[in-house]
Amino acid sequence: MKSTVLSITILVVCTLTIFNSSGQSNLSVSVPVIWSEVKVKDNWTPPTAPNYKEYHSGSAVGYGINLYYSFQPKLLTKDKHFFMNIGAGYFKQRFNVTRPFDYNSPVQPIFRTDHYSYHCWQGLIGLSYNYQLKKDYFLMGTLTYNALYSFRQDYVPTFTAETQVNHEKINFGKIVSLNVGLNKYLGERFWLGLHVVAPLYTRWRNDKIFRDDPTTYYHPKFGLGTYLSVSYRISKNSQP
Numbered sequence: 576m577k578s579t580v581l582s583i584t585i586l587v588v589c590t591l592t593i594f595n596s597s598g599q600s601n602l603s604v605s606v607p608v609i610w611s612e613v614k615v616k617d618n619w620t621p622p623t624a625p626n627y628k629e630y631h632s633g634s635a636v637g638y639g640i641n642l643y644y645s646f647q648p649k650l651l652t653k654d655k656h657f658f659m660n661i662g663a664g665y666f667k668q669r670f671n672v673t674r675p676f677d678y679n680s681p682v683q684p685i686f687r688t689d690h691y692s693y694h695c696w697q698g699l700i701g702l703s704y705n706y707q708l709k710k711d712y713f714l715m716g717t718l719t720y721n722a723l724y725s726f727r728q729d730y731v732p733t734f735t736a737e738t739q740v741n742h743e744k745i746n747f748g749k750i751v752s753l754n755v756g757l758n759k760y761l762g763e764r765f766w767l768g769l770h771v772v773a774p775l776y777t778r779w780r781n782d783k784i785f786r787d788d789p790t791t792y793y794h795p796k797f798g799l800g801t802y803l804s805v806s807y808r809i810s811k812n813s814q815p
Contacts, residue, residue, distance in 0.1 A: 599655070600646040600809045607666075609750075609772055609800030611635040615793060618786045619675040633672030635795065639665045643699060645806075660701040666723055668693045668748070668779070676730055677784045678739055687733045693747055694727040711760045715768065716753070723748040730784065741784070748792075751776040756804070764808045772800035 614630045621627065643662020647655060669692040678686035701719035708714060725747040730739040756770030777795050781787035 603806040605804040607802035611795035611798040637668040658703040666697040691730045693725040695723040721750040748779045768804040774798040
């Protein structure tokens with residue numbers, strides 16, 4: 576985990592040093608929400624059991640907050656409409672799936688959870704293209720890569736019992752998404768954006784608490800999201 580964070584930090588510093596020689600730069604805060612349909616394999620219940628189902632289906636929702644820095648990568652392109660984005664934030668991924676899990680209790684042999692969550696630090700890097708519509712509006716298309724590192728996991732039993740909270744350090748997931756948004760200027764330096772998020776690729780690490788193989792990953796059946804952003808232009812260059 577420490578080596579991963581160090582590698583990301585070095586990458587960010589090198590990228591900013593190399594590419595941000597001049598041009599417009601912005602600072603933004605975004606609040607994403609992503610809904611997904613999920614199906615997970617039951618590795619707990621014996622196949623001979625009368626209530627055995629090979630898969631459990633449910634839904635998932637991820638939400639959080641990010642702070643990111645955008646700049647024109649002059650060494651990559653001279654087009655002033657392109658921006659590179661680098662940032663970090665917090666993301667909580669919740670799963671609404673009923674499945675057996677390894678609860679820390681000697682009282683009952685099997686506990687089930689109907690929802691469980693992973694609290695994550697999130698790092699992101701992306702490339703955006705801005706297209707001016709009118710004086711106060713512009714479209715933004717963004718391809719973004721997100722890396723999720725979980726520092727806390729919550730498992731809520733289906734009956735009256737305390738939530739089990741673990742604090743394992745997990746390289747939890749990856750999300751590659753295509754985002755399209757409409758932005759409106761609020762004065763000379765601020766603008767507000769509403770974006771649609773289309774996840775192109777998502778993977779989450781399997782969890783040993785469900786008797787899954789923690790070296791393997793699974794993917795949602797479908798995902799769609801949105802995020803609201805507020806941005807501030809640091810430099811005084813013209814609008815994108």
